[in-house]
Amino acid sequence: MTQNVFDSTMADRIAVVTGATAGIGYETVKRLVGHGCSVIANGRREDRLRDLVLEFSPECVATVRGDTADQAVVGEMFDAARETFGDGAREADLVVVNAGRGLKGSVVDSDTAQWEEMIRTNLLGAALVVRHAALRMIADLERLSSRGASWRDRPHDIVVIGSTVGRHVSPFSSMYGSTKFGLHGLVEGARRELGPKGIRVTLVEPGFVRSEFQGVAGYDPAWFTGVVDRIGPVLEPADVVRALMSAITQPPWVHFNDIVLRPTRQDYP
Numbered sequence: 001m002t003q004n005v006f007d008s009t010m011a012d013r014i015a016v017v018t019g020a021t022a023g024i025g026y027e028t029v030k031r032l033v034g035h036g037c038s039v040i041a042n043g044r045r046e047d048r049l050r051d052l053v054l055e056f057s058p059e060c061v062a063t064v065r066g067d068t069a070d071q072a073v074v075g076e077m078f079d080a081a082r083e084t085f086g087d088g089a090r091e092a093d094l095v096v097v098n099a100g101r102g103l104k105g106s107v108v109d110s111d112t113a114q115w116e117e118m119i120r121t122n123l124l125g126a127a128l129v130v131r132h133a134a135l136r137m138i139a140d141l142e143r144l145s146s147r148g149a150s151w152r153d154r155p156h157d158i159v160v161i162g163s164t165v166g167r168h169v170s171p172f173s174s175m176y177g178s179t180k181f182g183l184h185g186l187v188e189g190a191r192r193e194l195g196p197k198g199i200r201v202t203l204v205e206p207g208f209v210r211s212e213f214q215g216v217a218g219y220d221p222a223w224f225t226g227v228v229d230r231i232g233p234v235l236e237p238a239d240v241v242r243a244l245m246s247a248i249t250q251p252p253w254v255h256f257n258d259i260v261l262r263p264t265r266q267d268y269p
């Protein structure tokens with residue numbers, strides 16, 4: 001495969017990845033480090049964050065533990081990116097808004113005790129990270145322009161992990177889907193606002209991906225096995241990361257707005 005010229009600039013990039021302790025977020029860190037990026041990895045589990053630094057080295061991975069719906073934690077992630085990898089001046093130019101969780105069931109039969117945490121993480125937390133990322137990137141672009149460079153010289157990406165259930169209503173997980181519908185609207189609004197400034201805001205919407213997601217969401221393992229038997233193989237986190245990489249390695253003036261990917265045999269949602 002021919003290498004895009006912007007593949008080579010990946011080594012220069014400073015990334016923030018939320019929800020990096022498992023699944024898609026972990027694979028994203030692995031892939032970005034493989035391209036030479038410096039990464040701030042976030043998640044709530046301390047031991048997993050420690051393991052990430054041991055696996056990839058503190059030269060390229062630093063961590064900020066905590067909830068992405070907490071403003072102080074989000075601010076800390078971006079400060080850490082600038083101070084640890086940006087010589088105190090350069091901001092993160094690649095932010096992957098991935099932290100999230102599922103929940104089995106509809107508005108009628110899902111567990112109401114889990115609604116608040118899910119909405120906080122999937123919608124409010126994601127909105128906070130998009131907001132902070134946007135403000136830091138705007139500042140970074142102003143810094144570039146004061147040195148005679150522009151958005152065309154350095155890509156700036158905010159990539160948000162949505163879901164096919166944020167585009168197509170799924171009765172078996174409609175409470176979760178409603179958070180991803182909200183995210184879908186938020187991301188399109190941000191794209192329209194930030195695109196003209198040279199910041200790409202990309203929504204990646206996967207179908208079924210095998211990860212810790214199913215356990216956290218409370219899916220019945222026998223039900224999930226049935227899904228895999230019917231439509232499998234389902235996606236692996238690395239499949240989602242390949243799709244994400246195809247967007248961020250484009251030249252800065254090319255933008256894949258939305259990427260929807262499903263297991264080939266997934267008909268619905």
Ligand SMILES: NC(=O)c1ccc[n+]([C@@H]2O[C@H](COP(=O)([O-])OP(=O)(O)OC[C@H]3O[C@@H](n4cnc5c(N)ncnc54)[C@H](OP(=O)(O)O)[C@@H]3O)[C@@H](O)[C@H]2O)c1
Nearest residue numbers: 019021022023024043044045067068099100209211212213
């Ligand atoms: N798996 C699927 O079928 C599927 C399909 C479509 C979209 N998605 C979306 O893809 C994203 C990643 O899911 P995944 O499949 O990789 O699930 P996963 O394996 O369960 O990973 C979720 C990650 O998010 C972190 N996280 C959860 N709540 C957090 C919070 N409040 N603050 C910070 N980190 C938090 C978790 O780490 P800690 O527990 O350490 O905090 C973990 O690292 C989610 O947004 C999910 O909605 C998944």
